[in-house]
Amino acid sequence: MNALPAEHDANTLAAQVRDGTRSAGDVVRDALDRIRRHDAILNCFTLLREDEALAEADAVDRAIARGQAAGPLSGVPFAVKNLFDVTGVTTIAGSSVLAGAPPAPRDADAVARLRRAGAVLLGCLNMDEFAYGFSTENAHHGDTANPHDPSRIAGGSSGGSAAAVAAGFVPLSLGSDTNGSIRVPASLCGVYGLKPTFGRLSRRGAFPFVHSLDHVGPFARTVRDLSLCYDLMQGSDPEDPAQARRAPEPATPDLEQGIDGSRVALLGGWFRRGASAQALRAADRVAAALGAAETVELPDAERARSAAFCLTGAEGGALHRDRLATDMDRYDPAVRDRLLAGLLQPAGVAVEAQRLRSSFRAQARDLFGRVDLLVAPATPFPAVRRGQATIELDGQQVPARANMGLYTQPISFIGLPALSVPVLDGEDLPIGVQIIGRPWDEALLLRAASALERAGIVGCRTLNFR
Amino acid sequence: MLPDVTDRERGMEDIEAERHAVAAAAFLGFPLPPGRVAGVAANLQLLAVHAARFMDQPSPPWLEPAPVFDPGSPE
Numbered sequence: 001m002n003a004l005p006a007e008h009d010a011n012t013l014a015a016q017v018r019d020g021t022r023s024a025g026d027v028v029r030d031a032l033d034r035i036r037r038h039d040a041i042l043n044c045f046t047l048l049r050e051d052e053a054l055a056e057a058d059a060v061d062r063a064i065a066r067g068q069a070a071g072p073l074s075g076v077p078f079a080v081k082n083l084f085d086v087t088g089v090t091t092i093a094g095s096s097v098l099a100g101a102p103p104a105p106r107d108a109d110a111v112a113r114l115r116r117a118g119a120v121l122l123g124c125l126n127m128d129e130f131a132y133g134f135s136t137e138n139a140h141h142g143d144t145a146n147p148h149d150p151s152r153i154a155g156g157s158s159g160g161s162a163a164a165v166a167a168g169f170v171p172l173s174l175g176s177d178t179n180g181s182i183r184v185p186a187s188l189c190g191v192y193g194l195k196p197t198f199g200r201l202s203r204r205g206a207f208p209f210v211h212s213l214d215h216v217g218p219f220a221r222t223v224r225d226l227s228l229c230y231d232l233m234q235g236s237d238p239e240d241p242a243q244a245r246r247a248p249e250p251a252t253p254d255l256e257q258g259i260d261g262s263r264v265a266l267l268g269g270w271f272r273r274g275a276s277a278q279a280l281r282a283a284d285r286v287a288a289a290l291g292a293a294e295t296v297e298l299p300d301a302e303r304a305r306s307a308a309f310c311l312t313g314a315e316g317g318a319l320h321r322d323r324l325a326t327d328m329d330r331y332d333p334a335v336r337d338r339l340l341a342g343l344l345q346p347a348g349v350a351v352e353a354q355r356l357r358s359s360f361r362a363q364a365r366d367l368f369g370r371v372d373l374l375v376a377p378a379t380p381f382p383a384v385r386r387g388q389a390t391i392e393l394d395g396q397q398v399p400a401r402a403n404m405g406l407y408t409q410p411i412s413f414i415g416l417p418a419l420s421v422p423v424l425d426g427e428d429l430p431i432g433v434q435i436i437g438r439p440w441d442e443a444l445l446l447r448a449a450s451a452l453e454r455a456g457i458v459g460c461r462t463l464n465f466r
Numbered sequence: 467m468l469p470d471v472t473d474r475e476r477g478m479e480d481i482e483a484e485r486h487a488v489a490a491a492a493f494l495g496f497p498l499p500p501g502r503v504a505g506v507a508a509n510l511q512l513l514a515v516h517a518a519r520f521m522d523q524p525s526p527p528w529l530e531p532a533p534v535f536d537p538g539s540p541e
Contacts (some may be wrong), residue, residue: 303523306516313513323499340502341509344490349517350471354531356520 005462010076010225011173014118017075018064026056026076028120031077035122035169038465040426042145042154044164046082048088048123053077070120072118072228078172078193081161082124083131084108084216085205093207093412094127094157097138097330108205109237110174117232122170123161131176131209132316133157134184134404139332142347143214143386146189147463148429152383155185155404158219161284162189163466165219170231172220176206178213178307180378182410183434184419186219187378191460192226192432192449193219196416197439198246201230202237210315211242212354221460223450226419228441233465252444255450259373262444264292267376267436270301271407274334274393278431279377282423286433287324289457290448296367304330304360307353313342314350337383361414368438372446375435376407378420382429400454411436420444421458430461478514483507 018023032050039045060075080086085104092098110368115121126144128136136144136159144159146152147167155162156360158175162185165173175182177195186193194217200217208214218228218233234248266287272280298304317324317339324343326335367374380403381391390397411418416439418434437445452458476484484507491498498506 201501247485255470302519306519309516310513313509319495321496328499337505337509340498340506341487341513343494343496344487344506345499345510345513345517346490349513349521351531352517352521352524355525358529358531364502 005168005466007464008171008221008460009395010073010167010220011222011228012074013076013171014074017060017101018070021066024057024120025054025058027075028053028077028122031122031170038167039169042163042167043142044125044144044145044160044167044169045079045123046092046126046141046160049121049418053120055124058248060118060120069123070364071116073114073234074118076119077122077170077267078114078119078174079122079125079164079170080111081127081158081176083176083207084111084124084174086111086124089124091207093103094129094138094141095129095331097327098102104205106205107464109202109240109249110233110367111205113235113249114229114232119172125164125173127160129335130316130320131157131178131181132335134180134401136160136185136385146383147384147465148190151384152429153188155180155188155280155379156382159185161219162186162191162193164190165191167191167219169465171225172218174216174218176209176302177215177319177412178209179312179412180405182217182219183378183418183420183432184404186422187384187432189432190422190432191219192219192223192422193217193420194226194230194442195412196230196442197417199242200246200417200440200442201233202243204237204240208319208409210312210316213312214429216218223446224252224255227446228253230446232361238316240245243333246440247364249443251446253444255446256454257447258451259290259444259448262372263370264290264373264375265294265296265371266292267374268295269297269299270410271376274380274398274403274406275377276381276393278425278427279380280383282425282431283375283377283433285423285457286421286426286435286452289452289455290375294376296371298360298363298367298410300356300360300363303356305406306355308409310345310349311353313338313345319344327418336369360410364414364416371378372444373435373437375433378408378432378434379404380406381432382427407434417442417445419449421449421452422460424456424459478511480507483510483514486510
């Protein structure tokens with residue numbers, strides 16, 4: 001693997017800023033310069049906080065010069081999906097519908113925690129409108145292009161977050177994942193993306209999509225950065241009623257402990273159906289490297305995926321009912337029609353979906369009685385071309401976008417933690433593999449990813465956006 | 467062909483989906499313009515296909531829904 005440029009590694013940047021090798025101002029100016037030179041091609045950012053970020057970086061430098069304690073992310077640039085509240089910025093959630101809303105009075109909990117650690121927020125990132133999509137082809141703000149091939153999609157809905165990290169604009173970003181919106185773009189853009197256990201991290205200040213499925217999480221180019229960012233995002237927030245009342249469980253201290261003694265299995269059945277040869281090879285390689293001893297199944301995965309699909313429509317449609325009634329024509333037409341259909345489907349569908357959720361959770365709990373980690377493709381295929389409607393799999397044309405979440409939706413449906421790792425397979429386009437654990441076992445996922453990274457099985461490629 | 471729907475699975479006819487959209491909107495008092503009905507109906511057909519995959523095997527009566535989802539405790 002290529003040596004990682006310093007600007008791609010948050011831990012290295014923070015150490016340099018703390019020891020005076022570089023100033024936070026220089027780090028932030030460099031990042032802004034990369035973005036100015038290259039984001040016209042990729043369209044990751046919908047808002048850049050240039051003056052504010054430079055002022056905040058200077059404040060970090062002044063604090064260090066005064067001898068004040070420097071945070072673990074001192075001077076590290078980061079950016080967030082534009083559904084996170086940022087003080088003084090209108091939260092648009094990928095839409096023009098909210099453009100006239102007042103600016104957020106304070107940061108989302110996750111944003112505030114990273115800024116308290118010394119990170120410098122450069123701006124807000126493109127996404128599918130209201131997070132309802134897997135491609136970040138946004139009717140209002142344009143497509144975000146894949147840094148590995150700008151003619152292709154970045155994935156979504158956190159496409160700007162994954163692409164900005166893949167391009168090396170920022171070493172860290174934040175996204176949200178309802179049905180796969182961290183893991184899908186992480187897979188297509190070749191970066192690490194962590195969807196923690198449902199309820200682990202506060203969602204306060206993140207514009208909702210589906211309350212019972214929404215998660216927030218980080219993207220990074222190294223497992224150590226991902227782990228540090230995740231650890232810093234942990235902590236109780238009494239203002240998020242969905243957050244579990246658990247003490248933080250930091251993953252970073254034991255990150256390089258390995259996973260000896262853990263039982264690993266490859267997910268078969270639904271999680272192999274419809275996958276491209278590249279996706280299957282990637283999952284097999286990761287499973288073998290982690291010592292997977294068997295292939296197991298979650299028999300109701302297909303039904304769970306469909307239940308997640310219907311529940312998403314029901315909750316998303318209900319959330320947007322009043323806004324749709326008054327501003328229907330300002331929505332992306334495709335998103336509008338999906339939300340309206342979700343609103344108008346029979347209520348019994350959503351109730352049955354919630355009942356299936358209980359039984360599917362029990363199915364997964366039984367499986368985790370005999371294994372500790374599951375391995376499955378994150379996406380069935382690498383990034384398709386922007387505007388490409390279908391892809392050929394097994395000799396059949398299948399819809400490209402609708403199938404992007406095949407393997408992520410059943411997992412988020414029951415709130416399991418999952419980490420998408422970018423497999424180094426020598427192919428032109430990256431693809432990710434999900435490492436899935438039992439609830440609250442993010443630390444084991446991160447240890448597994450770290451072991452794979454040290455073995456050269458997974459990692460981020462360095463692209464020419466410097 | 468609707469996305470993600472096979473011929474075998476396609477069940478809800480266009481006219482049924484459109485009627486449902488109009489009736490459900492009226493039930494909710496939601497202003498659904500006639501020009502929006504076809505697009506909504508197409509998505510209702512897709513939802514119907516997905517719903518059939520789990521509605522055709524109803525859960526046992528003792529199984530409670532999970533309206534506020536709890537992923538469970540560690541083993």
